[in-house]
Amino acid sequence: MRSLGQRIELLRLIAHPVRIKLLEELTKGVKCVSDFEEFLEISQPNVSQHLSILRTHGIIDYYMDGRLRCYFLKDKMIPDVLEILKRDYTGELPAPACCPVTKKGKYHGKRRH
């Protein structure tokens, strides 16, 4: 299993618009490079570069189909992260109680915001 540090690294790696789209597509099924090239509007080398980043970190993998490389999703964390990106988060977390205890919070002066 990956360490916390490795997971943070994964998070950082996938936090890129193109890579999110690639992964989003891969949750729907196997895709080859030129499938992506068409649907994203970026160059072939750039698609390959992004796929390469994802692959060298074990997030995706591929098998060969003739001269096509058929990519697929490998990491279980990805669908869960993608799901969060789609969740409906309206509003904010409830503000904390008015007199919290921070370690040094013995101060009794005025409070502002």
Place this chain on the structure above:
Amino acid sequence: MRSLGQRIELLRLIAHPVRIKLLEELTKGVKCVSDFEEFLEISQPNVSQHLSILRTHGIIDYYMDGRLRCYFLKDKMIPDVLEILKRDYTGELPAPACCPVTKKGKYHGKRRH
């Protein structure tokens, strides 16, 4: 509500070891800068810099308590992301069926890996 692009941006912002630890601490309650300074082993300016990044993106906020700044979590997405980082993901996703259909996948030659 934030756009997908903004959420990806958020993901990128929190994908940093120090900022994850800051946020992790904030899920437990309000904290001031010197609380963090003590428990992480980084300089005070660096703590402030990270907090500032989180704050300017609406992820956290603070109120004043004397000369302390009491920080708290504001964004609802954060606890969910942190929860995923702790989940137990063992093994990998099931490999795709052996004969998938990519757009160009009409090829009938040999398959390798």
Place this chain on the structure above:
DNA sequence: ACAATATATTCAAACATTCTTATATAATTA
């Protein structure tokens, strides 16, 4: 008012990321 405390800001150096362009490789078809 002055000193002390808590925190923020600024700047620059080191480093990492991203994209483009050009080129390479590997498999297939003619």
Place this chain on the structure above:
DNA sequence: TAATTATATAAGAATGTTTGAATATATTGT
């Protein structure tokens, strides 16, 4: 075997991130 197709890799410019060091600000205590 030569041409074509699908994809990868390399190199480099542009840009962004991270951190340390120095300094600034704001609030409280004396």
